[in-house]
Amino acid sequence: MLSLDLFLRLNYLASIMLFLIGLHTMLTHANLIKKVMGMNIMETGIFLFLVSIGYAHGTLSPIIRQSGPEQGLIYTNPLLAAIVLTGIVIAVSTTAYALSIIIKLYEQCGTLDVDRLEKLRS
Amino acid sequence: MRHLPALLLVVAIAYVLALTLTEAPAFGGLDVPARNEVMRFYLDEELDQAGIPNTVTAIIFDYRAYDTMGEATVLFTAVGAAAAVLAGHAGKLVARPMAATDDVILRIVSRMVIPFVQVFGIYVVVYGHLSPGGGFAGGTILGGSMALYLFVFGPKRTARKIPPAWGEIMEGAAAFWYVLVGLGGVLLGANFLANAAAGVPLGVQGQLFSGGAIWLIGLGVGVKVAATIVNLLVHLAGET
Amino acid sequence: MDHLAVLLTVIPLSGAFFVPMFGREGDRGYRVALGTVLLTTACAAALLVITGRGQAISYYVGNWAPPWGIEIRVDAFSAFLSFSFSLVYLAVIAYSARDVSHELNPAALRWYWSLMLLLLAGLLGVSSAADLFNLFVFTEIYSLAACGIISVRDRMDSLEAALKYLLLSAVAAGCILLGISLIYMVTGHLNYAHLATALPAAVATSPRTVLAAVALLATGFGLKSALFPLHMWLPDAHSSALSPASAVLSGIAVKAGIIALFRLFASVLSASPAVVRAMPTFLAVLAVGGMIFGALFAMTQTDLKRMLAYSTVVQVGYIYLAFSVLNPVALTGAILHIVNHALLKGMLFLSAGLIIHRTGKRRIADLQGIGREMPLTMIALTIGAMGMVGIPLTNGFVSKWHMVLGSLEAGQPLAAGVILLSSLFSALYYFPLVIAGWFGNPAAPAPARPEAPPSMLWPVLGLGAVSLILGIVPEPVVNVLGEAAKHLLGQ
Numbered sequence: 001m002l003s004l005d006l007f008l009r010l011n012y013l014a015s016i017m018l019f020l021i022g023l024h025t026m027l028t029h030a031n032l033i034k035k036v037m038g039m040n041i042m043e044t045g046i047f048l049f050l051v052s053i054g055y056a057h058g059t060l061s062p063i064i065r066q067s068g069p070e071q072g073l074i075y076t077n078p079l080l081a082a083i084v085l086t087g088i089v090i091a092v093s094t095t096a097y098a099l100s101i102i103i104k105l106y107e108q109c110g111t112l113d114v115d116r117l118e119k120l121r122s
Numbered sequence: 123m124r125h126l127p128a129l130l131l132v133v134a135i136a137y138v139l140a141l142t143l144t145e146a147p148a149f150g151g152l153d154v155p156a157r158n159e160v161m162r163f164y165l166d167e168e169l170d171q172a173g174i175p176n177t178v179t180a181i182i183f184d185y186r187a188y189d190t191m192g193e194a195t196v197l198f199t200a201v202g203a204a205a206a207v208l209a210g211h212a213g214k215l216v217a218r219p220m221a222a223t224d225d226v227i228l229r230i231v232s233r234m235v236i237p238f239v240q241v242f243g244i245y246v247v248v249y250g251h252l253s254p255g256g257g258f259a260g261g262t263i264l265g266g267s268m269a270l271y272l273f274v275f276g277p278k279r280t281a282r283k284i285p286p287a288w289g290e291i292m293e294g295a296a297a298f299w300y301v302l303v304g305l306g307g308v309l310l311g312a313n314f315l316a317n318a319a320a321g322v323p324l325g326v327q328g329q330l331f332s333g334g335a336i337w338l339i340g341l342g343v344g345v346k347v348a349a350t351i352v353n354l355l356v357h358l359a360g361e362t
Numbered sequence: 363m364d365h366l367a368v369l370l371t372v373i374p375l376s377g378a379f380f381v382p383m384f385g386r387e388g389d390r391g392y393r394v395a396l397g398t399v400l401l402t403t404a405c406a407a408a409l410l411v412i413t414g415r416g417q418a419i420s421y422y423v424g425n426w427a428p429p430w431g432i433e434i435r436v437d438a439f440s441a442f443l444s445f446s447f448s449l450v451y452l453a454v455i456a457y458s459a460r461d462v463s464h465e466l467n468p469a470a471l472r473w474y475w476s477l478m479l480l481l482l483a484g485l486l487g488v489s490s491a492a493d494l495f496n497l498f499v500f501t502e503i504y505s506l507a508a509c510g511i512i513s514v515r516d517r518m519d520s521l522e523a524a525l526k527y528l529l530l531s532a533v534a535a536g537c538i539l540l541g542i543s544l545i546y547m548v549t550g551h552l553n554y555a556h557l558a559t560a561l562p563a564a565v566a567t568s569p570r571t572v573l574a575a576v577a578l579l580a581t582g583f584g585l586k587s588a589l590f591p592l593h594m595w596l597p598d599a600h601s602s603a604l605s606p607a608s609a610v611l612s613g614i615a616v617k618a619g620i621i622a623l624f625r626l627f628a629s630v631l632s633a634s635p636a637v638v639r640a641m642p643t644f645l646a647v648l649a650v651g652g653m654i655f656g657a658l659f660a661m662t663q664t665d666l667k668r669m670l671a672y673s674t675v676v677q678v679g680y681i682y683l684a685f686s687v688l689n690p691v692a693l694t695g696a697i698l699h700i701v702n703h704a705l706l707k708g709m710l711f712l713s714a715g716l717i718i719h720r721t722g723k724r725r726i727a728d729l730q731g732i733g734r735e736m737p738l739t740m741i742a743l744t745i746g747a748m749g750m751v752g753i754p755l756t757n758g759f760v761s762k763w764h765m766v767l768g769s770l771e772a773g774q775p776l777a778a779g780v781i782l783l784s785s786l787f788s789a790l791y792y793f794p795l796v797i798a799g800w801f802g803n804p805a806a807p808a809p810a811r812p813e814a815p816p817s818m819l820w821p822v823l824g825l826g827a828v829s830l831i832l833g834i835v836p837e838p839v840v841n842v843l844g845e846a847a848k849h850l851l852g853q
Contacts, residue, residue: 011149016139019540020132026533027128032525039532046539053547056157057150062177063254064169073152077161078177080546082186083495085178085258086193087539090502093200094532096354097506100204101513101525103358108518117522142574145567146547155564158550160429188368188423188432192487192499195375199480199503202382202473203510207521209469287386294382301376312425314368319425 011052018045030114032102036095043091047084054080172317173324174251174333182256183336183343187315191300194343197350198297201357205290208357222276232274239267247344251333257340261347268352277359280352289353296346303338366409367421367436370444371487371500373402378479381472391475392459398479399451402486406445413441414842416849420492428493428553435492435554438846439697442839443489443621446701447614449828450708451482453821457712458606460818461719465604470514477514478607481507481615488618492629494542494552497622501538505531505586508615511607512599523598530595534585541578544571554629561634576631576641580623587619589645589682590652593675597659600671605715608667612674613708617700620678624685628850642686649686650780652679657787666714666726669791670707673750676784677703683777684765692768692777693847694840699761702749702832706758709825710746713739716814716822726795730802736813738823740799745826747792749833752785757832760840 022042026035054077062078106112109120147154164177164185172180182190223229243263250256272280307316317335318324325332377398385391413419418437422428436444455478466474484504491497509531513524542552548564548571551557565572581592588596600612623645631639656675663669677699684696716739717732718724733740749758762785769778813819832839 009143009146009149012143012146013140016136016143019536020136020139023135023533023536024128024132026529027131028125035529039529039536042533042536043539046536046543049540050543052149053154053156053543055150056152056154059152061254062165063175064165064177065175066169075165075177077156078164078181079161079186080156081178082181082189083543085182086189086495086499089193089258090196090499090535093196093506094502094528094535096358097200097203097207097509098525098528098532100207100354100358101521101528104207104513104516105518105521105525108521117518121519121522138574138577142544142570145569146544146571147568155548155560156546156550160550163430184424185426185430186432186495188434189496189499191375192496192503195378195480195483196499196502196506198379199477199506199510202378202476202480203506203513206470206473206477206510206514209467209473290382290386294379298376298379298383301372301379304372307424308365313422314365314372315424317424 011055012049015045015049015052018042018048021045032105032112032114035114036098036102039098040091040095043087047087050080050084050087053077169327172333172336173327174336175328176251176253176256179251179256179336179340180333183251183339184317184333187304187317187339190339190343191304191315194297194300194346197346198293201293201350201353204354204357208360222279223274228274232270236267236270239270240264243267243344243348247340248330248337250340250344251336252328252330257343258347261344262351264344264348265351265355268348269355272352272355272359277356280356280359284352284356286353286356289349289356292345292349293353296342296349299342300339300346303335303342306335363408363412364419364421366405366412367419367434367490368423370402370405370409370436370490371483373405374398374479374483374486377401378476378483381476381479385472385475389459389463391472392455392463395455395475395479396452396459399448399455399482402482403445403448403452406441406448406486409436409441410438410445413438416845418849429551429556432496433492433553433555434490434496436490437849438842439850440489440621442697442843442846443617443700444486446704447482447485447489450613450704450825451478451610453825454478454606454609454708454712457609457715457818457821460815461606461715462604466514467516470516474511474514477507477510478610480504481511481610485614485618489621489625491622491625492554494545494554494557496552497626498535498538498542501583501586501618501622502535504615504618505535508611511611512603514607515602515604517602519598520602523595523602527595527599531586534582536582537578537585538582541575541582544575544578548572554626557630558633561630565635572634579626580641580645583619583623584645584648585619587616587623588652588675588678589619590648590655590675590679593652593656593678596675597668597671600674601665601667605667605711605718608671609708609711609715612671612711613704613706616674616678617681617704620681620685620700627685628852632852642688645682646686646777649679649682652676653683653780653784654787657784657791661787661791663791664725664727666717666724666729666795667711669726669795670710670714673788673791674703674707676788677707677750680762680765680781680784683780684768687765687769687772687774687777688851689768689772690844690847690851691771692765693851694843695761695764695766695768697843697847698757698764698836698839702757702761702829705825705829705832706746706749709742709822709829710750712822712825713743713746716742716818719818720814726798729795730798731804733800738813738819742822742826743799744796745829747796749829751789751792755833757829757836760833760836764840
């Protein structure tokens with residue numbers, strides 16, 4: 001039962017897996033760059049999830065040609081596309097800023113390893 | 123030692139979310155809760171109310187323009203934070219400092235490509251309300267052309283072309299442009315960021331100058347995103 | 363006049379955009395920041411006058427009514443918080459002018475002003491948001507800006523603390539966004555009022571999804587507000603930042619997560635079935651953990667700023683616990699405690715900054731007899747410490763009194779007991795500091811050092827004066843907040 005339900009929601013499952021892979025990478029890897037990569041994978045998972053919610057079988061992308069009550073049936077959900085766009089921009093900003101801190105830390109300490117940074121500090 | 127707790131945590135979250143998903147609305151259904159009157163309204167009425175075919179752009183720059191202002195601000199914050207961190211670092215200890223390439227083919231080809239990329243970027247910005255694209259996508263393409271310039275000709279020459287001070291001023295000015303357009307709505311007697319409700323002429327549907335404030339905001343966002351990408355790359359390359 | 367609701371966030375945003383344009387030379391950045399915060403304070407004061415009469419402002423950005431557009435909602439609760447946050451900000455900006463300029467290079471200094479204003483804009487945006495996704499966007503603005511003002515300081519520990527904070531708040535942002543998308547999946551709404559009506563039906567069809575979403579949102583905002591055991595980023599971040607930055611981060615920024623969660627609960631979840639409403643009970647357990655373990659950690663600290671940072675973990679616990687009682691009196695206490703803690707912790711971090719600025723001493727053990735060299739600073743530190751412990755006639759007492767009273771009224775003597783016990787613990791780490799500062803004998807006869815310059819001293823003393831006034835005549839504020847609290851709880 002569980003497996004069939006999940007199979008019908010394969011997109012959701014994939015996005016949750018991406019989210020968790022990203023989270024796991026962030027938690028376990030000592031390398032700062034890999035942590036940032038994990039962060040991006042995690043966020044990609046969420047964006048896939050958002051886009052999947054908005055998709056409906058057989059619908060078109062929401063560039064509409066005429067207004068009217070039947071339009072709501074034949075296009076995908078535009079609100080989620082807008083939300084994903086905002087989310088992507090926020091993710092990019094966070095990544096850029098994280099990388100700039102990492103560059104600076106590398107210049108000061110010569111390492112990208114969290115454990116070694118911890119040792120250098122104490 | 124941190125592997126086991128992390129794995130346990132991830133497995134626990136996976137279990138909870140898998141349980142959640144078994145009762146979630148099915149993927150791709152036409153009658154899921156998310157496809158409610160809100161979405162219908164956007165699709166049914168948007169062409170009359172905002173006057174542009176691209177509904178996603180209408181949502182970003184009109185219905186939920188306030189969120190997008192916040193989004194532009196997040197970009198601004200990232201540039202500010204990165205610039206503050208990297209201020210005066212000038213690529214001191216980076217293992218391989220970034221320099222101009224000597225490759226003739228690369229230089230000539232990129233010289234040829236960059237104008238076309240920029241024209242395409244401008245096209246995506248100004249036609250964002252009619253076709254897929256918009257300020258963010260187009261701005262990124264514009265910024266990408268300058269990234270190519272930076273990678274091929276080196277940070278020094280890029281800084282001569284676009285002085286970092288200009289980049290920062292552009293950053294602030296383009297972000298403030300968004301606020302100005304919003305205040306325009308207030309001046310016209312409607313609410314902040316109002317478009318058609320404030321009486322901004324929407325123009326003829328499907329033409330380049332249509333959509334009222336959407337077009338103006340899109341232009342500002344395009345400049346803003348291009349400036350952001352250039353600023354971030356220049357700072358990361360270490361020429362400040 | 364309704365435009366003030368949106369101007370409250372737009373003014374500090376515009377100020378932040380002005381800094382790189384007009385604030386490039388000399389102390390112009392400072393002037394832009396000061397002018398902006400003054401304007402924001404005036405705007406918040408006007409909003410407080412309007413909403414204090416019991417009428418909330420619902421502002422539709424772009425004239426798009428919800429559920430299609432974004433709603434901004436300013437009631438007495440958010441107006442009061444905005445006003446007091448701007449007031450603390452005013453003191454911090456005035457203080458920063460002298461303290462920060464010699465620590466940062468010109469480019470970093472310029473962006474410091476800009477980031478401070480962005481942080482303020484994000485916090486005010488969070489406290490007036492009435493739309494889930496809008497809340498997320500402003501949460502990200504303030505989180506990024508908060509990391510930014512830690513990392514402007516060019517030191518390894520600040521950079522590392524900022525990165526840790528940034529990565530953890532990225533995880534929190536991921537949790538929040540996933541929670542929002544789960545809620546949207548089952549309801550199709552983002553606006554609070556519409557969510558509140560749509561959610562009971564969604565709980566009936568897919569209860570697990572809603573529960574998971576609420577848990578994710580609580581985790582995300584809990585992480586951002588340093589709820590135990592998700593507080594591990596806070597001590598590093600708040601102790602390694604510049605002192606004025608620590609003051610706003612510890613005094614104001616951690617509260618944003620609490621405010622967001624509480625508004626979400628009061629305006630969305632409280633109409634849902636009991637399963638969902640169990641969230642406060644869960645938060646209360648964690649809050650108690652924070653109050654006890656935070657206090658234990660605070661006692662063992664040797665560094666003044668680290669001790670203050672751990673004390674913030676404890677105070678966050680208080681506020682969460684008082685919220686979770688869900689009683690108007692306790693809620694009054696909680697809102698008042700948000701403000702009191704902002705004033706007191708702001709003042710404490712600024713006084714610590716004054717001491718570090720003049721003497722370079724950071725360790726608590728080195729502060730023996732500092733009151734003789736810097737009596738005014740020490741007076742501010744004493745007011746702050748007394749308020750934190752909750753001695754009568756300080757504002758900390760007023761808020762703790764209401765929390766305890768409310769918990770007893772709601773039939774939760776356990777919560778009241780924990781609040782009293784934790785106050786006792788606070789005495790254990792704040793009193794030695796005060797006693798050593800006034801009566802201790804310095805190890806070496808220190809060279810006679812004057813007080814810090816008046817331009818740095820008066821903001822600190824101003825905060826102290828406001829705290830004292832709030833402690834001695836709390837009635838007007840308590841009355842306004844009591845009404846706001848009843849309104850929030852729908853009573």
